[in-house]
Amino acid sequence: MYDIHSHILPAMDDGARNLAESIRIAEETVKKGIKGIVATPHFMEEGYRFALPELEEKIRQFQEVLKKREIDLEIYPGAEVFIYPGLIRDLEEGLVPTINKSSYLLLEFPMYGFPPYTGDLLYNLQVLGYKVIIAHPERYREVVEDPDFLYRFARGSIYAQVNSSSLLGVLGERVKRTAEILFLHNMVQLIGSDLHSTGRRGQTLREGVERLEKNWIEKGQNCCSGIIGGSLRIRSWNAWNHFPTGVKEDSWISLESVFSHNLLTFVGNYYRINCKVQSLNRPWRFLWGR
Numbered sequence: 381m382y383d384i385h386s387h388i389l390p391a392m393d394d395g396a397r398n399l400a401e402s403i404r405i406a407e408e409t410v411k412k413g414i415k416g417i418v419a420t421p422h423f424m425e426e427g428y429r430f431a432l433p434e435l436e437e438k439i440r441q442f443q444e445v446l447k448k449r450e451i452d453l454e455i456y457p458g459a460e461v462f463i464y465p466g467l468i469r470d471l472e473e474g475l476v477p478t479i480n481k482s483s484y485l486l487l488e489f490p491m492y493g494f495p496p497y498t499g500d501l502l503y504n505l506q507v508l509g510y511k512v513i514i515a516h517p518e519r520y521r522e523v524v525e526d527p528d529f530l531y532r533f534a535r536g537s538i539y540a541q542v543n544s545s546s547l548l549g550v551l552g553e554r555v556k557r558t559a560e561i562l563f564l565h566n567m568v569q570l571i572g573s574d575l576h577s578t579g580r581r582g583q584t585l586r587e588g589v590e591r592l593e594k595n596w597i598e599k600g601q602n603c604c605s606g607i608i609g610g611s612l613r614i615r616s617w618n619a620w621n622h623f624p625t626g627v628k629e630d631s632w633i634s635l636e637s638v639f640s641h642n643l644l645t646f647v648g649n650y651y652r653i654n655c656k657v658q659s660l661n662r663p664w665r666f667l668w669g670r
């Protein structure tokens with residue numbers, strides 16, 4: 381299992397405060413059977429900002445510490461990029477880290493309002509070949525109030541990553557219900573922990589995936605049968621033969637495979653062709669009592 385969203389690196393953002401905390405997070409992560417984790421510190425136009433070499437050096441140092449302590453966890457470079465108007469220019473200049481230096485970009489939005497240029501920006505990113513992963517859509521006010529808001533983006537090379545903690549109810553009942561609705565309507569492809577520390581905002585990826593499998597997949601959410609834990613879990617896909625050799629059914633495939641083979645795109649397309657992203661008469665209206 382791989383975690384594609386974490387604030388594990390020490391003193392980069394509002395995540396781990398120091399090396400000791402980062403080590404505790406790494407130990408907890410390994411204990412839960414997670415092999416690799418993408419370090420995705422917050423990245424903004426101003427404020428949290430760093431250069432890729434700086435990030436790589438931080439990861440190298442941290443990886444060395446882990447190795448010395450025999451903590452077997454692979455760290456990959458990435459960033460949780462907060463949307464801003466000049467993002468494309470900076471991306472093209474190589475100033476913005478993507479997930480494991482692939483074309484996948486983990487993109488965060490303001491909690492209380494998507495900027496008016498969002499549609500244009502997402503369109504232009506796709507034209508340029510970037511694959512956008514929307515970070516924790518279930519937490520944004522517009523999506524909580526109307527999960528159909530995400531539907532307009534749930535096509536093309538736009539993906540969504542739900543937080544495992546949301547599925548477990550850590551962020552409240554409405555966020556949890558929103559995450560479930562998004563899954564029910566096939567608008568989510570990935571789960572990440574978005575861990576910031578140990579404890580309440582700690583490593584919950586495994587529990588989140590297990591909750592999802594128990595509550596949804598085994599109850600016959602057919603298109604979820606191929607979903608998607610920390611990175612991707614392959615299970616009973618009709619398109620089995622199309623996967624690269626060496627990928628076994630019902631196994632976790634490596635993060636490198638996912639991103640270097642553009643597997644997410646493939647899975648995403650297949651997933652969508654066969655399962656159809658749904659926008660069904662807004663049934664969640666009833667859930668909110670409207």
Ligand SMILES: [Fe+2]
Nearest residue numbers: 385387460574
């Ligand atoms: Fe995050």
